[in-house]
Amino acid sequence: xxxxxxxxxxxxxxxxxxxxxxxxxxxxxxxxxxxxxxxxxxxxxxxxxxxxxxxxxxxxxxxxxxxxxxxxxxxxxxxxxxxxxxxxxxxxxxxxxxxxxxxxxxxxxxxxxxxxxxxxxxxxxxxxxxxxxxxxxxxxxxxxxxxxxxxxxxxxxxxxxxxxxxxxxxxxxxxxxxxxxxxxxxxxxxxxxxxxxxxxxxxxxxxxx
Numbered sequence: 001x002x003x004x005x006x007x008x009x010x011x012x013x014x015x016x017x018x019x020x021x022x023x024x025x026x027x028x029x030x031x032x033x034x035x036x037x038x039x040x041x042x043x044x045x046x047x048x049x050x051x052x053x054x055x056x057x058x059x060x061x062x063x064x065x066x067x068x069x070x071x072x073x074x075x076x077x078x079x080x081x082x083x084x085x086x087x088x089x090x091x092x093x094x095x096x097x098x099x100x101x102x103x104x105x106x107x108x109x110x111x112x113x114x115x116x117x118x119x120x121x122x123x124x125x126x127x128x129x130x131x132x133x134x135x136x137x138x139x140x141x142x143x144x145x146x147x148x149x150x151x152x153x154x155x156x157x158x159x160x161x162x163x164x165x166x167x168x169x170x171x172x173x174x175x176x177x178x179x180x181x182x183x184x185x186x187x188x189x190x191x192x193x194x195x196x197x198x199x200x201x202x203x204x205x206x207x208x209x
Contacts, residue, residue: 055118062104115140146183
């Protein structure tokens with residue numbers, strides 16, 4: 001009986017040690033995602049620098065872009081959702097890294113442009129883990145000698161590891177469309193008012209965000 005009791009006690013001690021090790025490993029992982037030497041505000045600003053890098057490239061790197069988000073992160077925008085008759089006002093919503101990556105790659109969410117450069121272009125307002133700021137995104141399409149300045153307001157909710165839970169983007173659709181039409185697009189490419197990228201007229205089955 002004493003032998004069995006000793007074996008049970010040893011097993012309980014081992015399980016407790018394993019649980020403690022797991023907790024320490026998790027805490028280390030969370031802490032490694034931020035810089036403990038920085039203040040919360042400094043970590044937010046560091047995350048915004050990552051945001052600028054994640055949305056910039058020749059062309060944009062879709063993997064780096066979606067890695068800014070948690071696995072089930074959300075990007076949404078009330079602008080750009082109108083159809084040609086300006087009847088539908090349902091906002092665009094993309095949820096999850098995989099759908100974001102697919103849109104970025106397949107539907108040319110940003111990668112339809114030869115170069116994308118994103119900037120925090122004004123003062124930031126930080127409230128807890130939420131930050132709001134004016135943003136400017138430069139879109140360059142070299143084959144048609146087109147350069148667009150896409151301005152808007154971003155409101156981003158971060159988690160405690162400073163990854164994006166939700167990014168709400170606000171911008172003037174009419175201004176974007178004016179710039180878009182100012183570009184000298186080839187004759188077989190028309191503006192799709194439900195997207196921010198050119199769409200060939202012969203393409204069938206357009207997929208909304």
